Amino acid sequence: MNPIVLVVGSFAVMEGVSYAAHRWVMHGIGLVWHRSHHAPARAAFERNDLFPVCFSAVGVLLFALGSLGLDALGWVGVGVTAYGACYLFVHEVYIHHRLPVRVPHLAYLEWLRESHRIHHLSNAEPYGMLLPLVRGEAREPRTTRDPLDRRIPSIHR
Numbered sequence: 518m519n520p521i522v523l524v525v526g527s528f529a530v531m532e533g534v535s536y537a538a539h540r541w542v543m544h545g546i547g548l549v550w551h552r553s554h555h556a557p558a559r560a561a562f563e564r565n566d567l568f569p570v571c572f573s574a575v576g577v578l579l580f581a582l583g584s585l586g587l588d589a590l591g592w593v594g595v596g597v598t599a600y601g602a603c604y605l606f607v608h609e610v611y612i613h614h615r616l617p618v619r620v621p622h623l624a625y626l627e628w629l630r631e632s633h634r635i636h637h638l639s640n641a642e643p644y645g646m647l648l649p650l651v652r653g654e655a656r657e658p659r660t661t662r663d664p665l666d667r668r669i670p671s672i673h674r
């Protein structure tokens with residue numbers, strides 16, 4: 518199959534995979550780790566950061582299989598890793614300000630931020646990240662604390 522189709526296709530499929538992982542794993546049996554991400558930030562790293570460490574193993578495996586002659590899986594690994602990099606930028610850097618870097622404000626990224634804010638307020642939909650089409654409503658009353666602020670006072674202020 519054409520490498521471009523494999524890369525773009527696997528990137529697109531990953532939004533569905535990440536939706537399912539967030540909804541049924543991280544808010545299911547994995548809540549023991551994910552809960553740390555919905556609580557106020559206390560340290561530079563949170564237990565939830567173990568998820569991307571685990572998920573990166575999928576990319577490593579795909580690249581390993583690609584290097585063994587299964588080229589198609591290597592290209593899928595490129596798409597999966599590209600999705601992971603975009604997720605990392607959008608979620609950790611743009612939405613939660615976990616790195617002290619300036620980022621451009623774009624309408625698309627602001628839509629993602631507001632969608633994710635609803636997730637943090639409701640612990641429910643939307644679970645999607647780069648294309649959060651399933652909408653939700655903030656069920657909990659708004660608090661003075663910004664649910665998206667994951668900055669650590671000693672690092673950022």
Ligand SMILES: [Zn+2]
Pocket residue numbers: 554608613633637
């Ligand atoms: Zn978040």
Ligand SMILES: [Zn+2]
Pocket residue numbers: 539543544551636
């Ligand atoms: Zn969540």
